Amino acid sequence: xxxxxQSQPEMSVQxxxxxxxxxxxxxxxxxxxxxxxxxxxxxxxxxxIRQEAYKQQNATENRFSVNxxxxxxxxxxxxxxxxxxxxxxxxxxxxxxxxxxxxxxLVFGKGTRLSVIA
Amino acid sequence: DAxxxxxxxxxxxxxxxxVTMRCQPILGHNTVFWYRQTMMQGLELLAYFRNRAPxxxxxxxxxxxxxxxxxxxxxxxxxxxxxxxxxxVYFCASxxxxxxxxxxxxxxxxxxxxxx
Numbered sequence: 001x002x003x004x005x006q007s008q009p010e011m012s013v014q015x016x017x018x019x020x021x022x023x024x025x026x027x028x029x030x031x032x033x034x035x036x037x038x039x040x041x042x043x044x045x046x047x048x049i050r051q052e053a054y055k056q057q058n059a060t061e062n063r064f065s066v067n068x069x070x071x072x073x074x075x076x077x078x079x080x081x082x083x084x085x086x087x088x089x090x091x092x093x094x095x096x097x098x099x100x101x102x103x104x105x106l107v108f109g110k111g112t113r114l115s116v117i118a
Numbered sequence: 119d120a121x122x123x124x125x126x127x128x129x130x131x132x133x134x135x136x137v138t139m140r141c142q143p144i145l146g147h148n149t150v151f152w153y154r155q156t157m158m159q160g161l162e163l164l165a166y167f168r169n170r171a172p173x174x175x176x177x178x179x180x181x182x183x184x185x186x187x188x189x190x191x192x193x194x195x196x197x198x199x200x201x202x203x204x205x206x207v208y209f210c211a212s213x214x215x216x217x218x219x220x221x222x223x224x225x226x227x228x229x230x231x232x233x234x
Binding site for chain 1: 149151160161163166174207209211213214221222223225227228230
C-alpha cells in the first residue's frame with residue numbers, strides 16, 4: 001500500500017517570502033500522480049498543483065512549484081511571494097491511476113498547517 | 119462553474135440518530151469518493167464508486183455505515199445509528215473518466231457532523 005508522509009505539522013512564513021513544504025511517499029509503482037491540495041479555513045479542498053510521475057519536468061502553477069525527485073520519492077511544494085491568502089492546511093496526495101478507467105482514490109498525508117504572517 | 123454539491127453543510131445530532139449525507143457529483147464525472155476528515159486520522163477513504171458501482175468500501179464501518187449511488191446525480195452516505203466518534207467532516211469528491219483529466223478530483227465543501 002502507498003503511504004504519504006508530511007514531516008512538518010506546522011510552518012510559518014513572512015508575507016512575500018518563499019516557503020517549502022516537504023512530502024515523501026512510498027510506492028512500488030512506476031506510473032502515478034502526485035498532488036498538493038490546499039484547505040483554507042473555509043474547509044474547501046482546492047487542487048494546487050499536479051505532477052505526473054513519468055514527466056521529469058517539475059510542475060508549476062503561478063507562484064507554486066514542485067521539486068519532484070522520483071528516485072528519492074520526494075515531492076516538495078515551493079510557494080513564492082507568499083500571500084496572506086496562502087494561509088491554509090496543505091495536503092500532499094498520491095494516486096495510482098487505472099489504465100483506461102481514470103481516477104482511483106487519493107492517499108493523503110497528514111497535512112502541514114501554513115501560516116503567512118504580515 | 120461546475121461543482122460538487124454536498125448537503126447538509128453542518129449537522130448536529132444526538133447519539134443513536136440516523137444521519138444521511140448527500141452529494142451531487144459534477145455532471146459527466148464517473149467516479150465518486152467519500153472521505154472522512156478528523157484531527158487524529160486526517161483524510162480517510164470511506165468508499166468509492168465508478169459508473170455507480172461500488173468498488174471499495176473497506177474503510178467504512180459496515181455495521182453502521184452505508185454508501186449508495188441511486189443514480190448518476192446522487193451519492194448518499196448513511197450512518198445508522200450514529201455515535202460520538204462519527205463526529206467529523208465528510209467530503210464527497212468526483213472525478214472524470216481518465217485520459218488527460220486523470221487526477222483532477224473536485225471536492226465538495228464537506229458536511230460537518232457533530233454527534234452529541
